[in-house]
Amino acid sequence: MxxxxxxxxxxxxxxxxxxxxxxxxxxxxxxxxxxxxxxxKLLSEMKVVCRSLLDLPLEIKKENSPPGHAGQIYRPPNEANRYFEGLSISDMTSPLAVDHFFTQVGVTPQQRDSILCSSSFCI
Structure with a gap:
């Protein structure tokens, strides 16, 4: 089989x-x-950036979920899916949303460049 x-x-x-x-x-x-x-090179950079963001303390990741969007931007592991954890930018086309994410999680200039560079493949 x-x-x-x-x-x-x-x-x-x-x-x-x-x-x-x-x-x-x-x-x-x-x-x-x-x-x-x-x-x-970009794939490797993004893997490092993603790991560093997911390794942030839970309190910082939760700050990335604004009121009214609880659980929609930061998704912690749960009973249904213990192996998934998600941290996302609510709208990559909105400079305000992107800046909010970067500020909330405290990304470095290098992480910011990697994220923005990789996003050009998605938009």
Whole structure:
């Protein structure tokens, strides 16, 4: 019996790309992306930045959830998903939201540059 695996999507194969992404998201909620054009250097920098942000004290991470958005920006592990912890910027297209996030969690100028550089691939 063959094991099921996280879907792998190759960005060089443009035919049916959108459908593959939708299917992967609906079936798995995630996928592995190949040939995306993001440099290994940037990927490595973002891994370090993400780890350092998730290693922040809980009090600081909770400050990133403004009133009325509790749990929507900082998502702690819970009974349903003990292995997931999320910390996100509410709206990467809003300079105010980005600045609020950076201020709340105290990112360094280098972390800020890495986050903004990587976000250009998402916007």
């Amino acid at each position: 063959e094991k099921e695996r996280v879907p792998i999507i190759d960005m060089q194969e443009l035919s049916g790309l959108a459908e593959k992404i939708v299917k992967a998201c609906e079936g798995w909620g995630c996928f592995r992306l190949l040939n995306h054009g993001v440099s290994l």
